[in-house]
Amino acid sequence: MSKQINVALIGNPNTGKTSVFNALTGLNQKVGNYPGITVEKKEGICKLPRGVKAHIIDLPGTYSLNASSLDENLVIELLLNKNDKDFPDVAVVVSDVENLKRNLLLFTQIKDLEIPTILVINMADRMAYKGISLDIACLENELKTKIALVSTRKNQGIEKLRELISDYRKLSVEPCLNASEIDPEYFNSLREAFPNQLLYKLWLVITQDVNFGDIQRQESDTLEDFKTKTKIDLKRLQQKETIKRYQFINNTLKKGQTIDLSTAKDLRIRFDRILTHKVWGYLIFFFILLLIFQAIYDWSAIPMDFIDSTFASLSEWSKQTLPQGQFTNLIAEGIIPGLGGIVIFIPQIAFLFLFIAVLEESGYMSRVVFLMDRIMRRFGLSGKSVVPLMSGTACAIPAIMATRNIESWKERLITILVTPFTTCSARLPVYLIIIALVIPEGRFLGLISYQALTLMLLYLIGFGAALGSAYLLHKTLNIKSRSFFVVEMPNYKLPLFKNVLITVVEKTKAFVFGAGKIILAISIVLWFLASYGPGEHFNNAENIVTEQYATENLTEEELQQHIASYKLEHSYIGITGQAIEPLIQPLGYDWKIGIAIVSSFAAREVFVGTLATIYSVGSDEEETIKNRMAGEVNPVLGTPLFNFASGISLMLFYAFAMQCMSTLAIVKRETNSWKWPILQLVTMSSFAYLVALAAFQILK
Amino acid sequence: MEITLANLKRGQKGIIKDVSSLHIPLKLLEMGCLPGNAVELVQVAPFADPMYLNINGSHLAIRKETAVHILINIAHE
Incomplete structure (x- = not known):
């Protein structure tokens, strides 16, 4: 039995700590959450020489042991608690060779805790470029530790680090200075x-x-x-x-480090003259944003269409191959469309995280924070709110978690509260299907299609609502918090493919398994509610309908359709929908849309899935959902149910309403109070109702 | 000449003379914003806020409202 060594990876942000983690563990890692809080916990297993294994935790990046955020606090929590099962046998402090002076601050603090500590000096490949030379033996002596000079980019020094970890018992635990x-x-x-x-x-x-x-x-x-x-x-x-x-x-660096400034080059300043320029900086950022949106909508359309058609034929195939019965129906009409509703988001989420990972890894994101801070502050936000608001276009959940590095509690709270207004990818399928139904084809001034224009307007409405409500909260929230704003402008780096890939895979996985569970569960519940009903009307539907149409000489097929729709109307879900119909009729919706809205309070993307389930229950035809929706008639007005007025009303409802349980749960955890998620739910949804009501009444 | 960091012009350099520990977050001190260290204003956003600084080799941005609490000596005019 070989004992596992607990290793904690600690380091300042932007030191390539995660690259070291990836190099040590490869894909042998998992991302979870610390119990009770949503701080991401990355851990992995690393094989060491002589058959020893190390359990490695990648702790959140921190500048010092004096924590100023939940993420940083976690580092101290672990290092102060000897009883924690993850308490490190050895700490590995990762530093960047170019910022050694600043990075060593954290190192000296950890040494004071008398934990065996190894110093990794990363990005060693940049030394020649920066004119830096190090006397490792001298530094090891002064800092009372062992040093691994590592370059994750060139894959150097990792073996040495493994050796040092396995020999951790030989390390000195003496502090390097007497801070008392x-x-x-x-x-x-x-x-x-x-x-x-x-x-x-x-x-x-x-x-x-x-x-x-x-x-x-x-x-x-x-x-x-x-x-x-x-x-x-x-x-x-x-x-x-x-x-x-x-x-x-x-003093230590004076002895162990020499920097020859004559050979040092600084590309950062040259890049930043342009990238943080008053005019060029904003133009470049704007073009990057355009590129991201282009990727999310245009490029991901191809895989999304493919996924859509694959699941449709899979559903059809299972219906025909599996033995007939309720179980087959559950699979074909409940589970498969439900799964499809999750998988279809993968391309968009992956693209967005790809871009965000590249922007973060390259160091560009800090420049965006710098450029946007002044503008965002007018709305009570911080420059650092830009990242959550951008991520919000994929999903509000990771976006809200990305607010943690905002120092001011008020700015952070406002960012958390308004982020759900940004058009997340779950709203997209709702918008797309309604736009296809109610917005005419053709081009505005012969240039941009009306449909694309509508979609763009919806995005602008989302951002507008976020900024507008931020401004209102800024003026009304009476929270005194000192707003510190410190953002590091790291050196520009070519993103490491491996790091980007791992981020994209992990984030996408987290979304699929997190939100996916809820969506799948709801799809199944909906199918049951739509397939069963109470009393005579549901159970005796066939006889009732046959009698009703006895004089009308219907074909067998038409009769079956009437039976199916009669059954649906009297199923559990039909009864629920009809109960809330008076509430939503003024908005131009019928009870079927009502059901879809109710079920999408769990998660928006359920809307299309619900309509798909409702319309496909009891029908064998391959008619698409869109055609079926186009054929629906408003029971009161007699006009098509999905017309311009009701369509706009429905889209505006989805733009503003707080319909995502997972987001509410995250907001609760991040704000540590039920007050804020409830505020979001009530105000956003009632605002959505009023806007949708006004839109329908004016347009009808 | 002694001025606050907020008055530094783009490209100008100085030496930090005093920081008001009441108004400056510890994090900024830990990033090297301490008396005796060199500081240079690299770039400013519109309205000179936030300010992009090189303090003691650390490149970071802070807001003007923080910069007014840092006293510096300008290296030379």
Whole structure:
């Protein structure tokens, strides 16, 4: 039996920490969540020399052990809790050779915790380019550690790192500097009160007074007595501590690092003259956005059509091959269309995450944050809100999780609250089918098709609603929060294909399995509700309908259709739909649309699937959903059910309504309160109802 | 000449003289914004806000409202 070594990968953002993780674990990794919170937990297994295995955790990127966000807090939580099953036997601190000075700050802090620590100096391939040379032996001596000089791009140094990890017992656990010198008196009394505790650990627990959410902190009760210093005093001490650490680092680097500036090149500044320029910067960003939308709509249409037709024929095939019966019907009419409704989103989600991953990996995203901050601030948002709002066009769930790096709580909260307005890919199938039904073909001024124009307007409406409501929240929310805004402008890098691929696969998987479960479950429930009903009307439908049309000399086929629709009307779902019909009639909808709306409160994409289920229940024909929808008649007005007025009304309803349980669940978790998701649900949905009502009444 | 960081012109360099620990987040200090370190204004967004700085070799952007709490000495006119 070989023991597994617990390894924690720690490092500043933009040091290539994840590349090191990928290089160590390959595809042998899994992404989950930390219990109770939605911080992504990446872990993997790495084979070490001599048959030893290492369990590696990729901890969220952090600049120091003084946490200012939930993600960063997690790093301290783990490092302070020896009882955690993931508590590292050895910490691997990843640093970037170009930013060694800043990256070493975190390293010295972790050394103070007396955990065996290995230093990885990554991006070694850039040394010659930057005129940097290192005296590794000298640095190892000064920092009391072992160093692995790694280049993930050139695949160098990973073997050495594996060796070092497997030999972790030989590492020194001595801190590299004595941070308690900043206030000897205070620290001495602390040491006397807690003789068995690590001094630096106590200091961290005392100073970490930020909002940690619902996470329990240990040993805090006993330490309460020691919070004799005011916040300002503590902060001064922290500043002193930081200066002290930098003094040590500067001295160390003076001995172990030489930089020949005459051979150093800096492409970053040259690129940034253009990419962050007042005019060119915005133009380039605008073109990148156009490219992304083009990819999401145009390029993904081909695989989406393919998926659509594949599932349609699969459903048909299973109906014909499997033995007849309710079980076959469940598969062909409930499960397969339900699965199709999930799989069809994969191309779009994958494209969006591909672009976002490339933009993040290359370092460009920080420039967007820089360019947009001033504009977004007018609406009470931050430059960092741009990333969530862009991701929101794929799915609000990862978008809301991407708000974590926004420092100001107010700006972050507003971003979380308004992100669901952006047109997520789940709205797209609803828009597409209704646009095809109610918007005429033909081109505006002979150029852009009316249908494409409508879709574009819907996107603009989504962003407009997000910004508008952000402005309102900004003016009304009375939250005092200091808005810090610090964003690192990392060096531009060519994205590593492997990293991008892994991100795209992981995010897409998370979406498919997360949202997919709900969609599939709802599809099955809907099928049951549509296939069974109470009482005489449903169970005796055949006799009732046959009698009713006895005089009308119908063909067998026509009769079967009448029976099917009579059954549906009296099924459980039909009864539900009819019960809410009075509420939605003023919007121009009938009870079938009503059912689709009700079921899409779980998730919007269920709309088309529901209509597909409703219309395909009891029919063997290959008529497409669209044709069936076009043939529906409004029971009150006698006009086609899906006309211009009701179509616009329906699209506006979907644009504004909060119809996604998964999003509400994420908002609850991220804000740690039911207040905000309920606010979203109530205000967004009632606003949607009013707008849809007004639209139908004006246009009809 | 002693000015606040917010008054620095594009391309100008200076040495940080004092930071008001009350108004400056610890994170910024940890990224190298400490007395004695060199600072250069690399680029500004429209309305000179936010400011893109090179502090002690760290490239980062901060808002003007933060920059006014950092005192610097301009290297030379």
